[in-house]
Amino acid sequence: VDEFELIERYFARHGETRDVVVGIGDDGAVLKPDPDRELVTVIDTLVSRVHFPSSIDAYHLGYRAVAVNLSDIAAMGARPLWMTLALTLDDANPDWLEKFAAGLFAAANEHDVALVGGDTTSGENVVVSVQITGDIEPGRALLRSGAVPGDTIYVTGSVGDAAGGLACIESDRASEYLEQRFLEPTARVECGRKLIGVASAAIDISDGLYGDLHKLLAASGVGADVDLDAVPVSAELREQFGADEVRQFALGGGDDYELCFTSAEDIPKTLAGVAVTAIGTVNASGQLTLRDQTGVVPFEDSGYLHFE
Amino acid sequence: VDEFELIERYFARHGETRDVVVGIGDDGAVLKPDPDRELVTVIDTLVSRVHFPSSIDAYHLGYRAVAVNLSDIAAMGARPLWMTLALTLDDANPDWLEKFAAGLFAAANEHDVALVGGDTTSGENVVVSVQITGDIEPGRALLRSGAVPGDTIYVTGSVGDAAGGLACIESDRASEYLEQRFLEPTARVECGRKLIGVASAAIDISDGLYGDLHKLLAASGVGADVDLDAVPVSAELREQFGADEVRQFALGGGDDYELCFTSAEDIPKTLAGVAVTAIGTVNASGQLTLRDQTGVVPFEDSGYLHFE
Numbered sequence: 194v195d196e197f198e199l200i201e202r203y204f205a206r207h208g209e210t211r212d213v214v215v216g217i218g219d220d221g222a223v224l225k226p227d228p229d230r231e232l233v234t235v236i237d238t239l240v241s242r243v244h245f246p247s248s249i250d251a252y253h254l255g256y257r258a259v260a261v262n263l264s265d266i267a268a269m270g271a272r273p274l275w276m277t278l279a280l281t282l283d284d285a286n287p288d289w290l291e292k293f294a295a296g297l298f299a300a301a302n303e304h305d306v307a308l309v310g311g312d313t314t315s316g317e318n319v320v321v322s323v324q325i326t327g328d329i330e331p332g333r334a335l336l337r338s339g340a341v342p343g344d345t346i347y348v349t350g351s352v353g354d355a356a357g358g359l360a361c362i363e364s365d366r367a368s369e370y371l372e373q374r375f376l377e378p379t380a381r382v383e384c385g386r387k388l389i390g391v392a393s394a395a396i397d398i399s400d401g402l403y404g405d406l407h408k409l410l411a412a413s414g415v416g417a418d419v420d421l422d423a424v425p426v427s428a429e430l431r432e433q434f435g436a437d438e439v440r441q442f443a444l445g446g447g448d449d450y451e452l453c454f455t456s457a458e459d460i461p462k463t464l465a466g467v468a469v470t471a472i473g474t475v476n477a478s479g480q481l482t483l484r485d486q487t488g489v490v491p492f493e494d495s496g497y498l499h500f501e
Numbered sequence: 502v503d504e505f506e507l508i509e510r511y512f513a514r515h516g517e518t519r520d521v522v523v524g525i526g527d528d529g530a531v532l533k534p535d536p537d538r539e540l541v542t543v544i545d546t547l548v549s550r551v552h553f554p555s556s557i558d559a560y561h562l563g564y565r566a567v568a569v570n571l572s573d574i575a576a577m578g579a580r581p582l583w584m585t586l587a588l589t590l591d592d593a594n595p596d597w598l599e600k601f602a603a604g605l606f607a608a609a610n611e612h613d614v615a616l617v618g619g620d621t622t623s624g625e626n627v628v629v630s631v632q633i634t635g636d637i638e639p640g641r642a643l644l645r646s647g648a649v650p651g652d653t654i655y656v657t658g659s660v661g662d663a664a665g666g667l668a669c670i671e672s673d674r675a676s677e678y679l680e681q682r683f684l685e686p687t688a689r690v691e692c693g694r695k696l697i698g699v700a701s702a703a704i705d706i707s708d709g710l711y712g713d714l715h716k717l718l719a720a721s722g723v724g725a726d727v728d729l730d731a732v733p734v735s736a737e738l739r740e741q742f743g744a745d746e747v748r749q750f751a752l753g754g755g756d757d758y759e760l761c762f763t764s765a766e767d768i769p770k771t772l773a774g775v776a777v778t779a780i781g782t783v784n785a786s787g788q789l790t791l792r793d794q795t796g797v798v799p800f801e802d803s804g805y806l807h808f809e
Binding site for chain 2: 214215218219220221222223224225226228229231232233234235236237238239240241243244265266268269271275277278279281309310311312314315316317318320322324326329331332334336337338395396397412
């Protein structure tokens, strides 16, 4: 099967899609942007044995590759529209491709995102790069840089579940709930949309709450006090792991794809059906300080650094 | 060096860039499209030891990764604007990154293209995916599907040089001109712009003239007669290689990044400073027939198939 047939067979979905003038099959795609909106573009790559165990099935790899990008779109408050795919494969097994495409489109279809372009190549690693373009009302994108002292810090859903799920997958422990949270993360796209004009700053939690909140604070030039006892952790995570592991997963685990944001407003306890929890306050200290009932808690971020 | 510092050090170019509201450094980029134009998106990936010898230097890898995408933009007749980069590296050598970024920006700056987003990851292969978005007047994109019987087939520049250059790089033969044509291909962006409203169909030659013309004809539902004696080949290629090799490189070699297009009009001999040569005629046969003074020439396309 050559590249042309491969794309045609697994990835070209014909038919009417919104704002797509020319889709897959030419030198490029032609898209019709809304003249009254700005564009938001994000890109994220998954590499086998780096971002996921090589045992991960193709369906979940496809699903995750889209979801992690939708999470970045959510963190900007944007509406996802179009995606492109660069896929490097070690072989082109039809069964694998079928499942991969099913996962990819399952995640994309949840938000009506059209695959408009792609490139498949062979290589020694499986490398999946997805790039998504969305749009947003002009000047309204949620940036990392708008937090000011006095703002409350919020997080959606619960954190640490995905890291717990990965630990289950890589060991004998089994928790369908936690594993699912790693394999099929839910991008908080609707939450992000509702945060426009409400959040002063936002980021998605891909590298761990501590590390990503740290980036938001650094971009805003502020500090924060976080109440560790308030950080939302699922009952299932507490059931499967000891308190130290739970804290490590919740603060440094990554892969949760929840949103962390700041706001001067009181935020309802749920947003677009997702729990929202206040976990701390922005201050002018320039430091990120963690506290629990015992006082200040030192934390060494083991957040993911790609090139140490 | 962590990923964040790596991007900041080598890839974040601060300052005013056209239509970029938010560039590298947030969850996504925010871009301001021209409300009166459509968007054109292309993506292309280079994998070490598949698309280039592992001996290729980082500068040329960066340059080529952008140029091959600009060539797809050219084949659509679009104006390039913004690019994103997904870079998978086996290690993060500062010297390598410095040179890679220099090549990347050298190619991008020729057409004033801004790098607005990226993702760097580690892996066993070097994999470089570049995605470029451009824009175009609504309804004017050059597609592969518009050729009609009676149109003349044209090609820009000369073909086969890049394949000859690669053969030189991989052997003891030396030709600076040919090697340069492989290492720093010139995307025909200005030619593409001038072909709007003139060409009935267009494609860029990345997999070889025969294979790419075949795709254009198939997309248009037509056939063609090509005069092999008219196919433009450089004096340097003829000097370095025998007649059979020259023909093989010119028809099946790939990597030239010239444009092949069809038109009912008489095209000037140069377009935006680039030679344009008529090489054949579109017909209704549904077949691509090659002829020289001896008659019909059989040709077995060895064009690049990624997954055989």
